[in-house]
Amino acid sequence: MSDLVNRGSAALRAADVLLRAMGGRSVMLRIPAPAAADVTEQLGIATPAFQDMPLKPVVFRKAWATVDENKAAKWEMLVSASAVEGVVGSLKYDSASALFASAFGVLSDDELLEIESATEEQAFGQPYVYRLVLRAPLVQMV
């Protein structure tokens, strides 16, 4: 059992090294504050506060976005599981999936990208990297 844990943590460290070697950079995960108990936010009177948490190291798989006709541009980003675990622990989330589900987006070079999906890669039962599919901001019109 301890052998499996050691192998899992070895994969985690290896992923960290690889991400840094590939030019690992830093982005910010923008997380809204929990909703207010009254209806002011539901009516659009009040807006939630946001918290930016750094994620590092991360790597964009391609330097350019995938653009399909009439669809928003998409990027694929790999995030170190150690960075995600740090944020999950410090903000007391139940899991990484809960963290990404509640996040408003990823702030990269002053551009807020929406998280379309988040999946994890595991080695010996332990996640070592998260793969986020990000899309260009939605047109915020009503």
Add this chain to the structure above:
Amino acid sequence: MQNAKDTFYVTLQSRLAVINPTRTIVLRGMDRPGMLVEENELPSAVVPLNSFRLQWTGLQVNSEGPLPMVTMECSIQYATDGTTGNGGMDRGRLLAGMDAELASALGTEPQMAGKKIIQRQVQTL
């Protein structure tokens, strides 16, 4: 007109909460009745299921009368994937349940208070 929009949402949400208290959604950690106004929430590509989404889609102003008459159009959208344990095969029944809840909430009296007052005046005459 913002007051009318707010009143419509709060009234409809409270009616639905009475009709089916178990229909709730969790948004940003808060458990609340399963209804939201899209323009008041964070923009997202994800469609929340098993809840009612309000969109204000139209506005008309008729100024022919002594006072301008403003008419707004509200679109209510809802969807379900069914129950995971049932392989989604019950989604038709769940959607019918949502149809009934919405019809009941919209049909609850009073719908047009102004119309009732007019009827009462006619009766006294």
